[in-house]
Amino acid sequence: MENILEINGLCKAYEDFALKDINFSLPKGFIMGFVGENGSGKTTTIRAILNMARIDSGKISVFGMDSVKDTIAIKERLGVVFDSLYLAEHLNARQIEQQLKPFYKGWDSQEFFNRIKEFDLPDNKKIGDFSKGMKMKFMVAIALSHKAELIILDEPTSGLDPVARDELLDILAEYIEDENRGVLFSTHITADVERIADYVTILHNGKVWYTGTKDELTENYAVIKGAEEDLPAALKEKLIGFHAYRNGFDALIRTNDLAGIPDSLEYEKASIDEILIYIAKEDKYERHSQHHAV
Amino acid sequence: MKIVIKNKSELPIYEQIEQQMKAQILDGTVSEEEQLPSIRQLARDLKISVITTTRAYNDLADEGFIISVAGKGYFVAPRNNELLRERMLYEMEDGLEKTVLNGRNAGLTDAEIVTALRKFMEG
């Protein structure tokens, strides 16, 4: 399967934060959810893909081209939706269309105005007066107007109401009907990717915690609950984000480790949200125990 | 073809699709050789991932409920399809087994059960 986006061994260090050996790839024709808590490195990774952040080592290819060397050719075919608008807010949609048109060989004005209409965006109103959801749709309309084959969304749904979020998912579901396209969707609202994403990459503290199909992720992890005294010590070792409270415990567990657990323990499949929460807890727990060891 | 996805269901989405498609193929709601929506269309309509619909279609094709025609898409398997026929026979036997068991539990003789079945078939 041909990869539309491929990241190999990406490293990037800042004073207070570093991306460490990021590896993942998105095959053509699919949607990847890019999740992780705030500050896990999602935006830095996206900035590296766009050549806005210089990479220390590693290689990123988009459409099979090098993200540094071929950045202009890549951007011709790339659409980006940020969490905030990146255009002059005192202009209206018509004026913005005039501004952007000459930059893209593949720009299609007809498509632009069709999309604007379809998304219920007025073309004579200042884009600064658009609601957050309208701004997001406006950025998507721009991406579609130059026939972007890969759309990268950086936290597009933060601060959006449920209706606007649902509209975006509709648009993306329609977009990906063409199997030559791809979507990389960064978000911390995992309900958004839970349904439509084919692949999921979880970043945690600047490292890839998981990358692969969403189904495999949700099938391989479960939330286990019960009384702590029923929990064998060998099993406790394997738990992720172990959390004890007065009447029992809960934790994340790999479904492989579920074989032979005592009947008194309950388990159910884990949502991406729960997986993220337990990863974060595991982190705290580790730091906590290290602290004690010192 | 009517498919309803329940997000809160314990069943994975691909299994929900498979079950509902099977039921509609078996009870004839969907006629034989009818074309099904493409994998990507279905994913779009249900707002679910392409991998999920691919998995459902692959499973259904493996079990003989639907067939993939290269370059054209997916179709409901014809009734004379060996696999589908086998599947239907299995469903029938399964139902008969239950019928017989229920009849015996109710204290009917085998002859009475056969009579009841004949009556039922004559409508």
Add this chain to the structure above:
Amino acid sequence: MKDILNIMRFDFLTAKPIAFGAMLCTVLLFGILSMLFSPIIASYITFVSMIFVIPLQGIADKNGFNKLYGILPVNRKNITRARFLYIFLIHFVTELLELVLGCIARTAKLYLLLPNQEGATMQMVKESFEDTSLALEMVFGMFIFLCLIFSFMEMMGQIFGRENEFKIIMITLGIIAAIAFVFTILSEHDIIPVVKLPSLPESVSGILILGGVSNVIIFGICLLFGEITAGTLAGREL
């Protein structure tokens, strides 16, 4: 090259809705005043460049154009270069406009419509219409002065940050003043020979040639500033 033109067009379209009205008013006001009282007044139209250049910087910062620069299929250095060419072009166009308006004012002789043609003030007005050299010197002078200031400010603002721009301008002026002061002291005490500035040519054609040469030099300076800025920014992340 196409990149640069596209970005210049982009900058112009960004400033246009804000600047257009103010520009029209300025041109009309100074145009009419120059027709009536003195062709020299036309040279003030150069200040139009302010309303086409200054708002751009605020708009770019406020609306996160850095993100836009990150996604447009354009060479990053060209984005920076374009801004300096834009500044030059705006000043150049206003300069041409002033020359045209000045010519019209001289031939139209609208001052003849003013009352009290024999008064002392009227004498001054009439004289100013005779002095072509002064009017031309004003036009070229304003062009050189404002275009240099704006392209220099753009360079400093982009390299050191807008918030430090004012400080840097003050420091630069201080340095220039200090150097001038030292030179004056030194030459007064005959430590270095007195530098005599060459005087401006007397003839109109001489001034026109000098103006043309200064345009070319300023164009070169804008390119140079653009190159320095683009080179410096290329080492930074967006």
